[in-house]
Amino acid sequence: MSEATQLREQEEFREYCRRWLEENRPAPPSTTLPQAAYEVTYEDHRNYLVDWQAKCYEAGLIATDVAREYGGHGHRNFQAIASAEVRRANVPYFLNWIGLGMTAPTLLVHGTEEQKKRFLPPIFTAAEIWCQGFSEPGAGSDLVSLQTSAVKDGDNWIINGSKVWTSLGALASWMLLLARTDKNDKYNGITYFMAPMDQPGVTVRPIHKMTGECGFNEVFLENVIIPDHLRVDAVGAGWKVAMSTLTSERGAAAGVGAVASSESPMGAIHQLIELAKRTRRNGRAVWDDPVWRDRIMKIYERTEAAVQNGRRARISSLNGGAMRIPLQGKVVGSEIGQEMHQIALGVLGQRSSLYVHDKHAEEDGRWALGYMNTYTGTISGGSSEIQRNILGERVLGLPKTK
Amino acid sequence: MTQPRDFGFSEEIQMLKRDVQRFLEERQPITGLRASLAGTEDPHRGNVRGGWFDREAWAAMQELGWHLLAVPESAGGVGMGLVAAAAVQEEIGRAACPTPLTSTLQATFVLREAGAETALAKIAAGTSMSLALYSQDGSLEAEDTEVVADGDRLTGTAWFVQDAQKSDGFIVAARAAGGVGLYYVDASAVTVAPDRIVDLTRDQGCIELKGAVAEVIAAPGSAGDVLARALPALLTLVAADIAGAAEWQLQTTAEYAKVREQFDRPIGFFQAVKHPIVNMMIAADETRSLMYNAAAAYDHDPADALRCARLAKSSASDTAEFCANRSTQLHGGIGFTWEADVQIWHKRQMHSQFLFGDGAWQRARLAEQF
Numbered sequence: 200m201s202e203a204t205q206l207r208e209q210e211e212f213r214e215y216c217r218r219w220l221e222e223n224r225p226a227p228p229s230t231t232l233p234q235a236a237y238e239v240t241y242e243d244h245r246n247y248l249v250d251w252q253a254k255c256y257e258a259g260l261i262a263t264d265v266a267r268e269y270g271g272h273g274h275r276n277f278q279a280i281a282s283a284e285v286r287r288a289n290v291p292y293f294l295n296w297i298g299l300g301m302t303a304p305t306l307l308v309h310g311t312e313e314q315k316k317r318f319l320p321p322i323f324t325a326a327e328i329w330c331q332g333f334s335e336p337g338a339g340s341d342l343v344s345l346q347t348s349a350v351k352d353g354d355n356w357i358i359n360g361s362k363v364w365t366s367l368g369a370l371a372s373w374m375l376l377l378a379r380t381d382k383n384d385k386y387n388g389i390t391y392f393m394a395p396m397d398q399p400g401v402t403v404r405p406i407h408k409m410t411g412e413c414g415f416n417e418v419f420l421e422n423v424i425i426p427d428h429l430r431v432d433a434v435g436a437g438w439k440v441a442m443s444t445l446t447s448e449r450g451a452a453a454g455v456g457a458v459a460s461s462e463s464p465m466g467a468i469h470q471l472i473e474l475a476k477r478t479r480r481n482g483r484a485v486w487d488d489p490v491w492r493d494r495i496m497k498i499y500e501r502t503e504a505a506v507q508n509g510r511r512a513r514i515s516s517l518n519g520g521a522m523r524i525p526l527q528g529k530v531v532g533s534e535i536g537q538e539m540h541q542i543a544l545g546v547l548g549q550r551s552s553l554y555v556h557d558k559h560a561e562e563d564g565r566w567a568l569g570y571m572n573t574y575t576g577t578i579s580g581g582s583s584e585i586q587r588n589i590l591g592e593r594v595l596g597l598p599k600t601k
Numbered sequence: 602m603t604q605p606r607d608f609g610f611s612e613e614i615q616m617l618k619r620d621v622q623r624f625l626e627e628r629q630p631i632t633g634l635r636a637s638l639a640g641t642e643d644p645h646r647g648n649v650r651g652g653w654f655d656r657e658a659w660a661a662m663q664e665l666g667w668h669l670l671a672v673p674e675s676a677g678g679v680g681m682g683l684v685a686a687a688a689v690q691e692e693i694g695r696a697a698c699p700t701p702l703t704s705t706l707q708a709t710f711v712l713r714e715a716g717a718e719t720a721l722a723k724i725a726a727g728t729s730m731s732l733a734l735y736s737q738d739g740s741l742e743a744e745d746t747e748v749v750a751d752g753d754r755l756t757g758t759a760w761f762v763q764d765a766q767k768s769d770g771f772i773v774a775a776r777a778a779g780g781v782g783l784y785y786v787d788a789s790a791v792t793v794a795p796d797r798i799v800d801l802t803r804d805q806g807c808i809e810l811k812g813a814v815a816e817v818i819a820a821p822g823s824a825g826d827v828l829a830r831a832l833p834a835l836l837t838l839v840a841a842d843i844a845g846a847a848e849w850q851l852q853t854t855a856e857y858a859k860v861r862e863q864f865d866r867p868i869g870f871f872q873a874v875k876h877p878i879v880n881m882m883i884a885a886d887e888t889r890s891l892m893y894n895a896a897a898a899y900d901h902d903p904a905d906a907l908r909c910a911r912l913a914k915s916s917a918s919d920t921a922e923f924c925a926n927r928s929t930q931l932h933g934g935i936g937f938t939w940e941a942d943v944q945i946w947h948k949r950q951m952h953s954q955f956l957f958g959d960g961a962w963q964r965a966r967l968a969e970q971f
């Protein structure tokens with residue numbers, strides 16, 4: 200295909216995505232959805248979001264570039280377009296973001312033919328929701344110290360241990376599970392499994408977040424039986440596989456569907472400016488105060504920089520190395536989001552104290568709630584501190600912290 | 602958005618950028634600069650620094666055609682845009698190179714916006730030029746000029762002229778009966794009074810005009826419009842210089858953190874060192890991406906050029922301050938010495954931070970569009 204033909208087809212596909220999203224935007228559910236998929240708890244929200252994701256899959260916005268034999272739509276270089284349009288469109292997020300963002304990319308690289316054929320299609324349609332069982336009470340940033348054990352028993356593995364901070368654990372039918380198969384070999388003693396959640400020995404206990412919302416869970420695993428065909432890659436290869444999952448989680452790998460947040464960062468900036476314009480203090484708009492203007496314009500500048508970084512990352516002669524910009528994505532994006540919310544609370548002043556469901560709260564308390572939820576981004580999936588270690592070591596070649 | 606996907610970086614521009622980088626690596630302008638500075642270190646002894654630059658290198662650059670790359674073909678130039686000019690300036694910043702090319706590139710874009718073919722042809726023929734627009738309080742508004750035009754004679758003082766001692770001619774804003782216009786004045790017709798400045802890689806000074814013979818570049822009354830159209834290019838070129846210098850500061854500091862050992866380890870092992878270096882990278886990358894975006898906007902999407910350029914300079918000014926600060930601090934005692942190269946880039950960044958307005962200034966102007 201000539202470059203011109205390809206460009207034209209991409210433009211047509213973008214037009215199609217835009218029109219489809221415009222025409223199929225769902226009516227909001229009867230009760231307000233949480234701000235992100237991380238906090239989804241209730242059955243009605245689950246059903247609403249599963250329907251929405253299935254519809255987007257049917258329309259070709261998910262698994263766009265995945266081969267047809269795995270349930271994909273078999274295009275080339277279309278997914279980035281679909282994902283960008285989903286993000287732009289301000290539509291509900293995809294509930295199965297762990298399946299789309301972590302399981303699918305991991306299986307595409309490390310899965311067997313049977314595993315890909317069996318597990319990928321229901322990920323795309325959200326028929327099967329996934330959760331990620333990596334973290335444990337004693338193994339957070341230092342994930343490799345995880346203790347949950349897997350012991351071989353004929354064709355099965357017997358799992359014992361516990362996981363924590365498991366997002367979507369209460370809704371999921373499958374878990375990406377890291378378990379220790381060799382106590383004497385830290386890195387080569389970990390194996391990667393797909394664990395069914397609906398079975399004896401699995402106990403899920405919700406944990407409330409500082410916001411009061413649920414969403415993540417403790418998961419206790421007691422003599423849980425996993426057949427060997429649910430193992431991903433070789434025994435002892437789990438750490439390597441986990442690293443490829445985490446690369447996807449941190450957004451540094453091409454995905455199979457937008458991990459859609461319902462709002463683009465640039466959209467949030469414009470809302471912040473509007474907020475500052477309509478919020479009055481001592482008889483004038485907060486926007487007229489140069490101190491607040493400067494802070495808002497600084498975060499606007501950094502948000503635009505993130506967009507332009509995305510453009511530059513694709514240009515090999517200007518990106519300073521393939522991973523330099525992508526590996527910054529999560530730490531920079533999450534910190535910009537946090538700062539943006541902190542500014543909004545400052546703009547609101549005393550009114551920032553009003554929380555969700557207070558009848559005087561600005562936009563139903565979204566800024567206070569959103570501010571607290573920005574810690575999801577700065578802590579999970581490798582904290583900002585850990586991201587800076589990774590950037591210093593992998594991109595700049597500084598000595599390893601450990 | 603009508604910008605090309607790749608910021609308009611053609612094969613040709615990528616090659617040009619690599620050529621400039623290689624050329625400056627071979628020339629090592631800092632070595633010559635240091636030799637020229639010997640004996641002038643102590644500010645209390647009041648030696649004025651000479652506006653040194655490598656004249657052979659400048660001649661070689663002209664042979665390679667870098668001085669005329671943004672001059673339109675109609676005036677004898679190569680006719681490339683700001684994307685190419687900013688790519689070259691980024692490399693000049695990376696090398697902290699003292700050269701009249703820096704101000705000549707800026708002058709080129711002012712002349713382009715004025716449609717001043719004759720003056721552009723002078724640049725193409727090898728004349729280096731600098732902008733003489735500021736008043737004593739540093740205002741860049743043409744209306745604030747302290748120079749007066751009487752026919753083709755200019756009288757008054759222009760302040761903060763960059764590369765004042767290196768330039769063959771100046772573009773001066775002057776008030777005539779019909780309003781403020783832009784004029785070309787030959788260096789031989791003015792007195793240059795050099796400033797004592799912090800930055801060792803630039804020179805700066807006042808241009809004193811006493812009935813100096815001038816040629817009109819932009820008619821009386823039009824200087825404000827011309828400068829407003831050129832401003833995005835000026836901001837972007839300084840941002841490009843900062844981006845290049847910041848990358849040098851990042852790489853130099855990271856390398857030092859790998860070789861300097863304390864407490865039995867390379868200091869880069871410690872997170873109080875490692876994490877700020879990563880923050881230098883984050884800052885440098887944000888600036889660089891915004892700068893390319895601004896250059897591409899000027900060339901391809903002029904309606905958006907000023908917004909993009911202010912974003913770039915806003916980021917660049919803050920990056921200049923931060924990277925300079927960390928580069929000295931993380932080198933310890935050696936970083937505080939005259940001997941250390943980080944001091945040279947540090948001062949260039951201090952200077953660039955405020956050229957055409959610092960970050961807070963750009964953000965105040967940006968806010969006005971909402």
Ligand SMILES: Cc1cc2nc3c(=O)[nH]c(=O)nc-3n(C[C@H](O)[C@H](O)[C@H](O)COP(=O)(O)OP(=O)(O)OC[C@H]3O[C@@H](n4cnc5c(N)ncnc54)[C@H](O)[C@@H]3O)c2cc1C
Binds near residue numbers: 338
């Ligand atoms: C909202 C949310 C959702 C999550 N969802 C999931 C999920 O679905 N599945 C899952 O497996 N996990 C999940 N996590 C867990 C997450 O990955 C861990 O919380 C994270 O890796 C940090 O581990 P920790 O909480 O044990 O903190 P710790 O590792 O104890 O860290 C405490 C502090 O010390 C810092 N620190 C630790 N080590 C270093 C170091 N070497 N250098 C510098 N600083 C260091 C950290 O940055 C942090 O500030 C989730 C977490 C959150 C907040």
